[in-house]
Amino acid sequence: MANDKPKGVLVDLTRCIGCRGCQVACKQWNERSVKKTVLTGNFTNPPELNSECYTNIKYIEQEKNGEPAWNFIKNQCLHCKNPACASVCPVEALKKTKDGPVTYTFERCIGCRYCMLACPFYVPKYEWEKAVPWVRKCTFCSERVANGLVPACIKVCPTQTMYYADYDEVRAEAEKRMADSPGKYVNHIYGKDEAGGTSWIYISGVPFETLGFNMAIPAQVFPDLTWSYINKIPSVIGVVLVAGAVSWAITRRNKNTDKEE
Amino acid sequence: MKSEHEIKMWTPTTVVMFLLMLAGGAILAVRLLKGLGAVTNLNDRFPWGLWIGIDVLGGVAMAAGGFLIAGAVYILNMKKYKPIVRASILNAFFGYLLAATAITLDIGVPWRIWHPIFMWQIHSVMWIVAIHVVLYTTTLATESSPMFFEKLGMEKAAGFIHKIIVPVVLFGVLLSTLHQSSLGAVYLIAAKKLSPFWYNSQVPTLFLISAIMMGLSMVSFETILSEKFFGHKADIGILSGLARGVLITGVIYFLAKLWFLIKGPGIPAAFNGSMEANMYLLEMGISVVAPIILLSMKNLRENVKSLFFVNILVISGVLLNRLNVSIFGVYRDQSANGFSYFPTWMEFVVTLAFISFSIVGFKVCVKYLRVFPETEAQH
Numbered sequence: 001m002a003n004d005k006p007k008g009v010l011v012d013l014t015r016c017i018g019c020r021g022c023q024v025a026c027k028q029w030n031e032r033s034v035k036k037t038v039l040t041g042n043f044t045n046p047p048e049l050n051s052e053c054y055t056n057i058k059y060i061e062q063e064k065n066g067e068p069a070w071n072f073i074k075n076q077c078l079h080c081k082n083p084a085c086a087s088v089c090p091v092e093a094l095k096k097t098k099d100g101p102v103t104y105t106f107e108r109c110i111g112c113r114y115c116m117l118a119c120p121f122y123v124p125k126y127e128w129e130k131a132v133p134w135v136r137k138c139t140f141c142s143e144r145v146a147n148g149l150v151p152a153c154i155k156v157c158p159t160q161t162m163y164y165a166d167y168d169e170v171r172a173e174a175e176k177r178m179a180d181s182p183g184k185y186v187n188h189i190y191g192k193d194e195a196g197g198t199s200w201i202y203i204s205g206v207p208f209e210t211l212g213f214n215m216a217i218p219a220q221v222f223p224d225l226t227w228s229y230i231n232k233i234p235s236v237i238g239v240v241l242v243a244g245a246v247s248w249a250i251t252r253r254n255k256n257t258d259k260e261e
Numbered sequence: 262m263k264s265e266h267e268i269k270m271w272t273p274t275t276v277v278m279f280l281l282m283l284a285g286g287a288i289l290a291v292r293l294l295k296g297l298g299a300v301t302n303l304n305d306r307f308p309w310g311l312w313i314g315i316d317v318l319g320g321v322a323m324a325a326g327g328f329l330i331a332g333a334v335y336i337l338n339m340k341k342y343k344p345i346v347r348a349s350i351l352n353a354f355f356g357y358l359l360a361a362t363a364i365t366l367d368i369g370v371p372w373r374i375w376h377p378i379f380m381w382q383i384h385s386v387m388w389i390v391a392i393h394v395v396l397y398t399t400t401l402a403t404e405s406s407p408m409f410f411e412k413l414g415m416e417k418a419a420g421f422i423h424k425i426i427v428p429v430v431l432f433g434v435l436l437s438t439l440h441q442s443s444l445g446a447v448y449l450i451a452a453k454k455l456s457p458f459w460y461n462s463q464v465p466t467l468f469l470i471s472a473i474m475m476g477l478s479m480v481s482f483e484t485i486l487s488e489k490f491f492g493h494k495a496d497i498g499i500l501s502g503l504a505r506g507v508l509i510t511g512v513i514y515f516l517a518k519l520w521f522l523i524k525g526p527g528i529p530a531a532f533n534g535s536m537e538a539n540m541y542l543l544e545m546g547i548s549v550v551a552p553i554i555l556l557s558m559k560n561l562r563e564n565v566k567s568l569f570f571v572n573i574l575v576i577s578g579v580l581l582n583r584l585n586v587s588i589f590g591v592y593r594d595q596s597a598n599g600f601s602y603f604p605t606w607m608e609f610v611v612t613l614a615f616i617s618f619s620i621v622g623f624k625v626c627v628k629y630l631r632v633f634p635e636t637e638a639q640h
Contacts (some may be wrong), residue, residue, distance in 0.1 A: 050305060050596060084450055090388035091380040110376050111369020114309035114387045117591075118450040125305045128298030128371065133369040216453050226386045229446040229465050233389070233439060240438055244336050244431040251338035 003129065006081075006100040006199065007145055008167030009154065010174050011074050013204040013211070015161040016059050018043075018072035022153035026055045026076075029141060029152035049075065051125045051136040055153055073211050074161060076153070077123045077138035078104065078191055078198035080222070085115035085124055086224030093135070094124075100167065101140030101198045111156060120195050120217045140199070159233060174203050196221035196250055266490055268628045270572055274626065278617035279394070285614020288607045297369065300607040306600035311608045314342040314587035315379035316615050318390040319580045322468075327353020327401060328430075328437035328507075335430040345499060347408060347632050348487065349480045354401040355619040361394050361518050363615055378425075386446045393440035400433040408630040430528070431586075437610055449587055456590040458541040464586075470514045471579045477506045478575035483623075485569050490624075493633045500553025501562045507575060508556040515549045540581075540589045548578020573581075 026032070032052045037045055043059035055076035062069050076113035083102045086094040096102050111133060115124045126131035141151035149155075156161045163173055171192070178185045190208050191201035194217045202208070209215045292300045305312050312555035330349035333339045365374045396615065410419035438575075445468025448455055462469075481503040488495035522528060531538050552571050561567040588602070596602070626632055 009270065048305070062311055087384045088387055090382055090385045090391055091376045092382045108376065108380055109370060110373045111371075112364075112387055113308035113369070114385075114447070117447075117454070118303070122306060122454055126303075126308065127296070128301075128303060128305075129296055130295045130298075131294055131381070179518060212455075216507045218452065220452065222450055223384060224451070225449045226446060226454055227384060228462070229449055230386065230389065236439060237435060241431065244332075244434055248336045248338070248427060248431070251336075 004098065005166040005168070006098065006141075007164065008100060008170035009151075009200045010163040010170045011202045012161055012163065013071065013073060013202060015159045016057070016072040016074060017083060017159055017222070018059060018070065019158060020057050021156045021158060022074060023053070023056055025152040025156040026138075029144070030054060030139065045201065049123065049125060049137075051127045051134070054136065060213060062206065062210065071206060071211055074153075074201070077140070078195075079123060079138075079140050080195050080201045080225050081197045081199060082221045084120065084194075084195070085220035088114045088226065092147040097142060097146075099145050100136075100154040101142035101143065101145060103139060103142045104135055104137065106134050107211070111135075114258040120222065146203065178203060181194055195218035195219075224252065255260070268624070270625075270628065272410070275621060278621050280600055281610065281614045281617045282621070285611045285617075288611050288614075291607075292366065293371070295366075300496045300605060300611075302602055302605050302608070303571050304600055304602065306595045306598070307602035309587055310602060311604040311612055312363050312367045313590075314584045315580065316614050317360045317367070318564050320363065320473045320582035320615070320619075321440065321444060322472040322583060323576070324353040324356025324360070324480050325437065325472040326480035327356070327404075328434050329473060330480055331430045332405060332434045336434065341502060344496065344633060345480060345484055347405070347634065348483065348627075350401060350404045351408070351626055352479065352483055352619075352623060354398070355622050356603040357394065357398045357401055358622070359619045360614045361398055362618075364394070366611075366628060376478045378504065386433055386443055386449070389443045390402075390440065390447065393436050393443065397433065397440055399410060399430060400436060403429055404433060408626070408632065413628055416516055442466060443468040444468055445586075454591045454594040455586065456537045458522070458537050458591065459532070459582075459586045459590040461521045461525055463521065467514070467517060470510060470517065471582055474514060474548070474552075474575055475579040477503050477510065478572040478579075479569055481507075481568060482572035482576060485565060485572070487627065487633070491627050491633075493627075495565065497563055497565065500565065500568050502566055504556050504562045504571070507571070508553060508562075510574075511549050511553045511556070515545075515553060516585065518545065518549070537590065537593065538630035540585050543579045544578060544580075544585055547574050548582055552578070 026144070027034075035050055035052050037047065040047055043237060044056065046053050046056060049056060050246055053103050055074065058073040058075055060071045060073065062071060079100060079102050080097075086092075086102055090112060091108045091110055093105050094102060094115055095105070113126060113135070115135060116122075116126065124135050124137045126135060130250050144151055154164050160167065161249070163170060165173070174189050176193075178187070178189075185203050185205055186207050188208060189201050189203055190213055191198035202213075204211065209229065287573050288300050301310060303313075314340075326349045330342050330346050331439065334346045365371050368374065377388050378395060382388045404426070407419040407422050410416070410422070442465035445464040445466070448460065448464050449462070481500055484495045484500065487493045522531060531541055552575050555561050555567065555571050557596055561571075
């Protein structure tokens with residue numbers, strides 16, 4: 001299993017039965033506690049990811065052929081191929097590893113929370129209640145992956161909702177499943193292009209937009225957005241210094257002639 | 262110019278500001294012991310709030326006068342502005358102290374504020390911002406050091422700074438150009454979060470231009486105030502010169518904003534009555550449209566009272582722009598799924614405390630240092 005190729009995961013939403021085994025396994029492996037929630041009339045619990053919860057299952061009830069139909073959506077960090085969070089981190093606390101996971105090193109983090117603004121999926125969470133707070137998010141079980149093990153949530157899934165392999169294989173598998181069962185899936189692989197492509201990708205039997213997926217996220221490599229500014233800095237430095245020195249040299253004479261004032 | 266003893270230290274306003282600073286200090290102590298959640302309403306969908314919007318983005322923009330006036334006097338040799346150069350630099354220094362202290366206490370792990378100096382990550386605008394804050398605060402300290410050296414009787418040191426002042430100022434102009442624009446560049450990554458009224462590829466340039474407007478207005482504003490409170494004579498030639506600068510920058514800014522409105526959401530969208538559209542119109546009215554109209558009248562440009570009013574418009578308008586970018590412009594996207602943000606009273610008190618700190622610090626300097634040496638000599 002252990003090779004140098006980046007890993008990926010295909011989440012086949014048609015397979016999920018909403019048992020939440022993944023939520024429990026994630027808490028165990030990452031030693032997460034719980035946060036108190038309130039009854040919302042919805043089974044999604046907690047309703048949003050938070051600093052103690054790296055993955056949850058969203059429960060969305062729809063109607064199919066006049067019958068109620070449940071949809072279960074596995075939700076966690078998508079581990080972008082070119083992550084916005086890692087590119088904006090001023091101290092490289094967040095980093096895309098060669099294996100695929102976007103990892104976090106608390107010892108470097110200053111807590112500026114720019115990653116939270118940058119992430120188009122609103123994944124990084126903060127420990128607001130702590131005096132020494134961490135940024136928290138799914139780690140793609142980077143230590144397990146580095147040691148050739150399967151991520152905890154995938155290990156316990158009873159229905160093989162998630163297919164974990166080298167990213168290239170994962171992509172091929174998504175396309176194969178869609179080709180093998182015409183009509184079973186909607187014609188979109190979520191994460192193939194979104195935010196420039198993510199290591200975790202999704203296929204679904206019902207339209208993604210009805211399941212709370214943000215379809216407005218463009219096929220844009222997010223780090224390019226800020227790099228377009230940063231790569232101009234050397235020329236700005238040159239222009240300002242030259243223009244400044246020249247203006248000083250030209251206007252200097254005025255100063256000298258004004259001296260007798 | 263009033264001498265040391267003529268500037269009364271403990272006026273009622275100063276007492277109020279001092280009390281605010283004490284309250285702010287107490288709140289910040291709680292923040293350090295119990296975390297950001299104990300004193301702010303920040304949450305997972307609103308990672309940045311009032312402190313970033315006003316204290317950091319606003320504070321840095323308000324400090325733009327320092328590099329503009331220093332640049333005008335030492336690089337462009339516009340001697341006319343010499344009488345206000347020390348005050349402008351000192352004001353910028355306090356603006357940066359405010360922003361630097363605010364960001365230090367806003368980050369989750371304040372005692373690691375030095376990390377970016379050693380942990381380089383050149384792809385991060387935040388890293389660029391951090392390095393600029395460090396370098397430019399040092400530059401401002403150098404630029405204002407002669408005042409302190411004079412007070413301490415270290416004439417040689419003051420003379421040395423005077424010898425190297427031109428390259429130091431040029432370095433300051435460079436750092437400011439980059440820093441003002443990089444604060445805008447921070448938001449380039451928020452492509453789908455920030456409303457198209459404020460998001461475009463030139464946010465950095467717009468931040469720089471609006472900071473120039475803000476900086477010139479701020480210098481004019483404080484020159485007028487200094488006259489009133491410190492007895493320093495404000496030269497109307499200087500004030501109307503600054504006003505001309507605000508007018509020219511304002512016209513450029515207005516045209517640029519109009520261009521991006523047409524290119525982005527379109528002019529009709531600005532009148533669709535949405536929260537964003539209304540905030541946009543309010544900001545544009547206060548920060549540019551009204552100031553341009555008023556300043557285009559020559560008689561108003563030479564009247565201290567009307568200039569004072571226009572300065573207040575520009576300063577609050579550009580501050581509103583920073584709030585629009587940091588809070589109102591991202592509000593719709595971030596408030597999905599039941600999240601919301603309104604600052605706690607403690608966030609407001611801390612912000613007021615930081616502003617008080619800058620004003621009182623400036624006042625103390627005017628009282629004890631030679632901030633306005635030219636007018637003093639004429640006295």
